[in-house]
Amino acid sequence: MLLNRMSLRSTATVGAATLVAGATFAVSAFADDSVDPNVAANAAVPETEESAPEEVVETSEEEFFAASQEIGEDELTTLREQARLERDAALGNRTQTSEAAGSDIEEEKEEEEEELPTYTGDPRGLALEMVLAQGWSAGEFHDCLEPLWEKESNWNHTAQNPSSGAYGIPQSLPGDKMATHGSDWQTNPATQIAWGIDYIKGRYGTPCGAWAHSQSVGWY
Incomplete structure (x- = not known):
């Protein structure tokens, strides 16, 4: 989580450096075109003196973990469907096993009934x-x-x-x-x-x- 904070701070620093570099480049460009340096400086620097630098929002470790652990609605629906399919498959195998055992018992009963003596002669x-x-x-x-x-x-x-x-x-x-x-x-x-x-x-x-x-x- 320390890396996350460092990353955000580094981004802010790089942004600030880029702004200064851009301003310097603008001044140089106006200088090359024989423009008044004061005008070039005014063009490079924002006119609003009260504007504050962009606030950097730091993310706490708890918020970071909570965000990483959140599951989208689509993913939750998919997981539920997978669980239902696995449950149905298990029940189906059990039913087939039960049906197979029942058929074996019926066959044994039929064999026992066939063993009874029969007589069709005189x-x-x-x-x-x-x-x-x-x-x-x-x-x-x-x-x-x-x-x-x-x-x-x-x-x-x-x-x-x-x-x-x-x-x-x-x-x-x-x-x-x-x-x-x-x-x-x-x-x-x-x-x-x-x-x-x-x-x-x-x-x-x-x-x-x-x-x-x-x-x-x-x-x-």
Whole structure:
């Protein structure tokens, strides 16, 4: 800040020297033209005797710092716009990251749903395989299980008794009992057959035991 003061004072000094030099030059010029020296001197010197030298305004250190730190309105607007763009960019990246994570979760759920068992073939053939897997003979199926479920539902996995509410191939009552073998018990014949065979095994021992009971009392 000392340099600033010195610069202003130096400027004032140089200005004064220049004024004197100019006056001297004017006097010399008039002298060369055979002009009266007094006239030349009057022309070089200002007529107003009361005019004071130009006041030099010194700038304090505080005013200098304040002036250097002031930010114009245009520059302030530009800085605000840059900050807004950076904020929006950060939020956009976060949103994209969140959306990407959400899509991964949805894909995992879809894969889990695809893992649920589905069966589109002949339910009788599947039931025969399950009967044999239990160690029962093929006769248990052909002579007993096949006619039992033919009577109950005609092997229709969407059959529902309008009066009792029994549902599916084995006519489970209520139908949601079959949920123990799969959440797709309403639409998947394989889930219904697996539940029906476990029910027969636990209650009657074999399909023929269930068929005999049905023939005797009309239900199993």
